[in-house]
Amino acid sequence: MSKTFARARRNEMFLAYAFLLPSLVFLATFTYWPILRSIWFSLHDVMLGDPEIYWLGLENYTRLLDDRLFWKVLGNTAFYTLTTIPISIVVALLLAVAMDSKLRGMAIYRSAFFYPVMIPSVAAGMVWVFLYAPSYGPVNEALTTVGLPRLDWLYDSDWAMPALVIMSVWKYSGYFMLILLAALKLVPSDLYEAARLDGVNAWHRLIHITIPLVSPTLYFVIIIGTLHSYQVFDYVYIMTQGGPADSTNVLTFYIYQTGFQYQDIGYASALANALLFFVLGLIGLVAVTLGRKVHYLGER
Amino acid sequence: MKFSKSSLTRRRLLASGMAAPFVSAIPGLLTPARASETTKIQFMYPVGASGDINTIISGMITEFNETHDGVEVEAIYSGSYDNTEQKVITSLGVGEPPSLWLPINSALQTFLGLDAIEDLTEQAKSDDIYDDFISGFIDTTVSEDRLYGLSFQASTPVLYYNKDAFAERGIENAPVTWDDLLETAKALTIRDGDALKRWGLIIGGGWHDWMFEAYCRQNGLVPWEKDKVLWDRPEAVEALNFWKTMVDAGCMPKASTWQGAANDFMAGTTAMLYHSTGSLTNLRKSSPFEVGVAFMPKKKTFGAAQGGGPIMIAKKQSDAKKEAAWTFARWMTNTQNQAAWGEATGYLAVRKSSWEQPEMQAYLKEVPQAKVALDQAAYSGAFLQVPAYSRARDVLKSAIDRTLEGEVAAEAALTDATAEVNREITRVLRRQKG
Known part of the structure; x- marks a missing residue:
């Protein structure tokens, strides 16, 4: 009896692994292998278009510390x-709260606000x-x-980043709205x-009922x-190419510039690893601070 | 002769009409076996100026394919110079480069560092290349006395100006010196209270490092040697301080974009513009006013750095492809085509004989502006041909931007940029030495 149970x-388990395998292969090929390779590359002088690589040790990382642009880019990303x-x-x-009512034509508003996402x-x-x-x-x-003054927006190093933020809010809000609405x-x-x-x-209903009860979703939305x-x-x-005066240069763009424009794959790999730590840190920070406040319905 | 659609068709008809009797007379030559020997080659090219240049190049390639049996060129439009370079280098990385490509001349050392390009010296010697190419242009594709490409789209920046705006302010001549330039730009700027109506001058952004090199040359400094940049020299600092003066005087914006600057000029929101000579035809035809073209004003001397690029041929490909690539590169740079290309775009024809063509002479009579850049080319040299030039350009642009924004003083910005770039160059050279 117990033998058949164990076999079953x-x-x-075998079946479970069989089902997991395809996605594991995919992840390994396109995610884990590149991460390992970028760690390996970050310790070398690697140039795009040239098969030779040269050992550097930690030089790419010490360069990072002296790189004025890297710190600026990190700040911009943050x-x-x-x-x-x-x-x-x-x-x-x-x-979402405004859309969560049973007025006529609400579907139109919802689509309108979701539209930028598409x-x-x-x-x-x-x-x-x-x-x-x-x-x-x-x-x-x-x-x-x-009656407000005109701005140079994308041509002004003070306003280019806020301009990107404004457009991103326009683009992201509808997506988050949909999730929160659900x-x-x-x-x-x-x-x-x-x-x-x-x-x-x-106001108090929002603060004391709505937000606590949607907090798991809110948490999800923050992470995403x-x-x-x-x-x-x-x-x-598309909009700035990182300029003017590097004011909109962000980590992913800097990695692209370094790797593909400057053909400096070794240093780009070091930057990519810095990005990895940056993200882990950020997610960790969110988990430690906000994650603890999440209220799950039915949880004691 | 223009590369407009109608004349292309006409030419095509002429060509096929002339070919027809031969084809029918010697059918034996057109056997299927011969057709299958067609060598297919790829050509990657960017568009670096303003206007409908893509249509013009693809029209030329179509014409080449129709008039050449045995070679078929696949035209790959690859975006900007940067995009083109990235695509070529990525394909070099996997060992399958295109047969030819058209980079900016500054990329010469980068491709040499990758051992990617064919030495054309011997082929060129047995041809008329060294006799007929204008030496100032062909020199930009020479490294240590060896030739690595055929100049195709030679250009320098020039000063474009709105003649109506000049007339309206009673200014007769284009500025000749930096001081004139500042005064003229001030006089042409129009403000309505705080709102700006017209800039005096815009220096085309995105390539303002190219313009900056022109300013250095005008101040008597070639700001690079083959293994270092010299932007920290007093001549360069003075040039950047002059830009800052123009920005502070309110007659020039702190930043702009390449296409946006051209659009502003055509729309009349700037009275003067530094842009590539390759944009001449577009600016001239699309502006609702008469466009003047002048040398960029001088300090100690006139000066310019050459933009535009040569056609380069990949080293790692079969001999058949190399030969086909050579045929194509020579055809693109032959006397007729260079004359027509120059007229269609404003790029400078690279052959002496092109300028002597009757069509070209007629064109110059009609559009004397087209000759300005050629005359200015006498004061020009290659543009920033150092290893790691791409990073060097970005670092310099950043230093200029930050100075004009008022974040940092010109001297500090340029000193830092020089140190940073020279460190990079050393790093790349260390790698090339193994």
């Missing part, structure tokens, strides 16, 4: 993440280059209409009714958003 269990993600999530949450990022980038154009762009026209649908409505009977106002945002490359490539 072994079969089941700035982009730490502004884009919180702003998008607040906007998304407010939108636009390919290259197309969105090109459109925003036009919107931000200093002399004829609609953004500046709008600013003039309400979570809101699961919040029991009797909680709101009870609160309303006790005379709790909308962070992962998305440190990977930002397309908008930088």
